[in-house]
Amino acid sequence: MSEILRLNAVSRRFSGLQALREVTFSVGKGEVLGLIGPNGAGKTTLVNTVCGVTPANSGAIIFDGRDITRIKTYQAARLGLSRTFQIVQPFAEFTALDNVAAAALFSQAGESIKSAREEARAHLAFVGLESQAMQPAATLTLAMRKRLELAKALAMKPKLLFLDEVNAGLNSAEVERATELIHQLASSGITIVMIEHLMKVVLNVCTRIIVLHNGQLIADGTPRDVISNPAVVDAYLGQQYAQRNAAHG
Amino acid sequence: MLAAQIVINALVLGSLYACIAIGFSLVWGVLNVINLIHGSMIVLGAYLAWGLYQALAVSPWYVLPVAVPLFFVFGYLLQRLLLNRVISAPVLVTLTLTFGLDLILNNAMIYFFKADYRKLTLKPPLGSVSLFGVVVPVDRLIATVLALALTGLLYILLRRSRVGRAIVAVRLDRDAAVLMGVDVKSIYAIAFGIGAALAGSAGVLMALIFPISALTSTAYLDKAFVVCVLGGLGSVSGALAGGLLLALAEGIGSATIGPAYATTLSFAMLIVFLLVRPQGLLGRKGFE
Amino acid sequence: MTRANLALLILVACLAALPLFGGAYALRLGTMACMYAVLALSWNVVGGFAGYPSFATAAFFGFGAYVTGVLLNAGVSLTVATLAALAGGFLLAGLLGVVLLRLRGHYFAIASLSLVGVLRELVNNATDLTGGGMGLNIPLASGSSILADATFFFYAMWGLLLATALMLVTVSISKLGFGLVCIRQNETAANMIGLNATLYKSMAFGLSACFVAAAGGVYAAWVHYIDPSDVFDILYSVKPIVMTLMGGLGSPLGALCGALLYLALEEVVWRNYIQIHSGVLGLLIVALLLLLPHGIVSLRITGLWRRAKHV
Numbered sequence: 001m002s003e004i005l006r007l008n009a010v011s012r013r014f015s016g017l018q019a020l021r022e023v024t025f026s027v028g029k030g031e032v033l034g035l036i037g038p039n040g041a042g043k044t045t046l047v048n049t050v051c052g053v054t055p056a057n058s059g060a061i062i063f064d065g066r067d068i069t070r071i072k073t074y075q076a077a078r079l080g081l082s083r084t085f086q087i088v089q090p091f092a093e094f095t096a097l098d099n100v101a102a103a104a105l106f107s108q109a110g111e112s113i114k115s116a117r118e119e120a121r122a123h124l125a126f127v128g129l130e131s132q133a134m135q136p137a138a139t140l141t142l143a144m145r146k147r148l149e150l151a152k153a154l155a156m157k158p159k160l161l162f163l164d165e166v167n168a169g170l171n172s173a174e175v176e177r178a179t180e181l182i183h184q185l186a187s188s189g190i191t192i193v194m195i196e197h198l199m200k201v202v203l204n205v206c207t208r209i210i211v212l213h214n215g216q217l218i219a220d221g222t223p224r225d226v227i228s229n230p231a232v233v234d235a236y237l238g239q240q241y242a243q244r245n246a247a248h249g
Numbered sequence: 250m251l252a253a254q255i256v257i258n259a260l261v262l263g264s265l266y267a268c269i270a271i272g273f274s275l276v277w278g279v280l281n282v283i284n285l286i287h288g289s290m291i292v293l294g295a296y297l298a299w300g301l302y303q304a305l306a307v308s309p310w311y312v313l314p315v316a317v318p319l320f321f322v323f324g325y326l327l328q329r330l331l332l333n334r335v336i337s338a339p340v341l342v343t344l345t346l347t348f349g350l351d352l353i354l355n356n357a358m359i360y361f362f363k364a365d366y367r368k369l370t371l372k373p374p375l376g377s378v379s380l381f382g383v384v385v386p387v388d389r390l391i392a393t394v395l396a397l398a399l400t401g402l403l404y405i406l407l408r409r410s411r412v413g414r415a416i417v418a419v420r421l422d423r424d425a426a427v428l429m430g431v432d433v434k435s436i437y438a439i440a441f442g443i444g445a446a447l448a449g450s451a452g453v454l455m456a457l458i459f460p461i462s463a464l465t466s467t468a469y470l471d472k473a474f475v476v477c478v479l480g481g482l483g484s485v486s487g488a489l490a491g492g493l494l495l496a497l498a499e500g501i502g503s504a505t506i507g508p509a510y511a512t513t514l515s516f517a518m519l520i521v522f523l524l525v526r527p528q529g530l531l532g533r534k535g536f537e
Numbered sequence: 538m539t540r541a542n543l544a545l546l547i548l549v550a551c552l553a554a555l556p557l558f559g560g561a562y563a564l565r566l567g568t569m570a571c572m573y574a575v576l577a578l579s580w581n582v583v584g585g586f587a588g589y590p591s592f593a594t595a596a597f598f599g600f601g602a603y604v605t606g607v608l609l610n611a612g613v614s615l616t617v618a619t620l621a622a623l624a625g626g627f628l629l630a631g632l633l634g635v636v637l638l639r640l641r642g643h644y645f646a647i648a649s650l651s652l653v654g655v656l657r658e659l660v661n662n663a664t665d666l667t668g669g670g671m672g673l674n675i676p677l678a679s680g681s682s683i684l685a686d687a688t689f690f691f692y693a694m695w696g697l698l699l700a701t702a703l704m705l706v707t708v709s710i711s712k713l714g715f716g717l718v719c720i721r722q723n724e725t726a727a728n729m730i731g732l733n734a735t736l737y738k739s740m741a742f743g744l745s746a747c748f749v750a751a752a753g754g755v756y757a758a759w760v761h762y763i764d765p766s767d768v769f770d771i772l773y774s775v776k777p778i779v780m781t782l783m784g785g786l787g788s789p790l791g792a793l794c795g796a797l798l799y800l801a802l803e804e805v806v807w808r809n810y811i812q813i814h815s816g817v818l819g820l821l822i823v824a825l826l827l828l829l830p831h832g833i834v835s836l837r838i839t840g841l842w843r844r845a846k847h848v
Contacts, residue, residue, distance in 0.1 A: 340646050341590040346827070348775055351819070519648075524639065527640065
């Protein structure tokens with residue numbers, strides 16, 4: 001499987017806090033990589049660093065054969081890196097349709113407002129928001145806004161999609177719905193890296209898992225290996241979880 | 250010696266600048282309002298000192314205890330009755346509103362006092378003293394000492410009194426202050442009142458040194474801006490740092506590239522700091 | 538084309554008929570109206586669409602006035618001089634924009650306000666070129682009768698107004714306009730979807746400055762004499778904002794209506810109270826902002842309001 005993203009000893013510091021310490025891993029094309037770890041481990045910082053929001057202090061990031069370590073946010077978006085936000089950030093006055101159209105319009109070359117809106121309809125349909133297309137984004141429920149985020153991310157025709165806790169704040173029915181969407185995305189060939197706390201979802205969907213703790217990568221492997229890794233159990237999963245899972249095999 | 254002159258001048262002028270700016274800084278830092286009537290309030294204070302001296306031969310330092318409560322009430326009411334209504338409005342609205350208020354105040358002053366420059370000359374004149382080989386006029390020295398005393402008083406108020414602590418709390422984190430039971434509306438009015446009192450008092454002191462006219466209000470306002478951006482918002486130390494830095498830069502600039510460029514220099518420093526370090530020397534980030 | 542945009546263009550077209558109805562006095566009023574309308578409409582690009590509260594209008598107005606004045610003194614024709622002001626204004630704003638538009642909210646407002654002061658002082662000090670504080674005399678651009686002169690300048694300003702209105706309508710239906718509105722709502726998210734916010738903002742700033750500079754140029758030729766405190770007057774920054782707020786719609790049509798309404802008020806009510814003229818302006822501003830919140834009715838500005846409440 002070819003590599004689409006590689007991080008080499010990437011570090012990032014925020015005056016006094018070392019958020020990422022020499023993180024090294026790679027993501028293969030078409031993988032669904034889970035990124036887990038306790039709060040404050042640096043997961044969102046990692047995504048921010050790859051996407052150019054908080055550039056790396058040292059190390060290198062190679063995306064699709066291209067060095068993107070010093071890249072600007074909007075350039076990353078145009079290259080095929082897309083992400084959702086933990087705290088959703090829609091364009092509040094725009095309709096759901098225009099929210100998605102905006103994403104299509106600016107990340108793809110040669111789009112017009114008209115063609116972007118047409119594409120937006122298709123993406124809204126994919127996430128199940130067609131009937132909300134003309135509603136202002138501010139009036140949507142949280143679950144709908146999360147799906148809107150996803151539609152926007154997809155409108156950017158990403159090669160690599162970062163999902164940052166898409167399930168936070170959703171009830172179990174909504175979580176199942178979201179997981180189903182992720183499955184569909186994965187099967188369409190998009191590489192996915194998902195930050196997630198719900199282990200159920202992670203184990204269901206991910207082909208590989210990496211674990212961050214205090215800015216460091218402490219594990220990298222198949223789901224089975226990772227959840228039985230003692231360092232991971234110590235830092236994040238906890239003994240109870242490990243025992244429960246060992247019992248189920 | 251030139252260096253000593255520049256330093257002494259900078260200390261004197263810097264303290265005056267700090268005094269001019271501190272009220273403005275407090276209001277900006279605590280209420281997040283850029284109070285464009287600040288300059289006019291300083292001029293009004295100067296007129297007060299001048300008027301009382303002309304009419305009753307009251308020296309400016311005796312006017313201070315009168316100016317402080319007068320201006321405090323003025324500021325308190327202005328905030329409570331008018332400004333409070335737009336307190337959460339975007340910067341566009343609050344800036345334009347205080348601009349409108351300034352037009353009213355400034356126009357009123359020109360109408361009643363005319364635009365002619367007045368001078369408050371003390372009789373008998375106080376002469377000058379020599380400090381480290383530099384000649385400093387006594388009235389300027391007194392003004393400097395009083396200016397520092399005023400800023401010192403504010404510092405103590407903010408540190409030691411309940412109201413002062415509440416003001417600092419609101420400045421640091423408005424929402425947390427609300428949760429702690431602080432009556433924020435009241436604090437806003439009090440802070441604005443203090444800002445006005447400081448402006449009026451600064452004006453009384455300025456009357457000793459600079460010519461008085463409503464036309465100078467913009468100059469005072471501009472200085473206050475620059476000091477705030479250079480030194481940081483909402484703190485006494487910030488105002489002092491900013492005032493000193495500005496006075497020093499002007500002094501050195503005057504000596505090297507000429508006094509005509511003094512105003513340009515201060516504007517240029519303002520813009521450079523806004524771009525490079527908007528929170529100023531001592532300020533905290535995040536007062537958009 | 539939306540109805541509002543259409544109404545805007547129709548209104549602009551109607552204004553062209555003014556010379557048929559009035560003499561030199563009406564033409565003077567009309568020229569001022571067109572000038573202020575140019576300023577208000579131009580401001581809409583950076584303040585309305587992009588949501589950056591710029592107080593720099595006076596800086597570019599003065600810049601244009603002096604560029605034109607100096608060029609006219611050098612024998613250049615009015616058309617070329619005005620075009621130079623237009624191009625110069627666009628470039629200056631575009632370059633400054635890259636730097637200034639990194640600031641947000643209050644800081645941007647202050648920086649843009651200071652720009653007026655900086656340019657004024659620079660012009661004041663460049664005595665050889667600009668005459669400094671003593672002002673600049675500008676040769677008469679057209680040598681005929683008062684009425685012909687007045688008509689000429691009215692149509693010159695009107696032409697600028699038409700150009701500004703067309704620019705505004707074009708931007709509002711273009712990708713640039715769409716992008717600016719994205720930036721206004723959420724600049725971080727706008728960057729995230731591939732929008733080069735710095736470029737867009739600079740272009741907006743440039744567009745908001747170029748016609749203002751040209752208007753300054755026409756103004757300079759019209760009044761024959763300018764000095765720094767006259768053209769770099771903060772009021773040229775504040776009045777367009779007040780007009781836009783008065784128009785109540787926060788939209789281009791609103792800006793034009795606000796400009797016309799404001800000038801009507803200024804002439805009718807205040808010509809009689811010249812001494813307290815600025816005081817009455819102040820009262821109007823205060824009354825407008827406090828008592829007419831429904832005047833600030835557009836989603837745009839109330840949207841900003843709502844967002845500001847969460848700050």
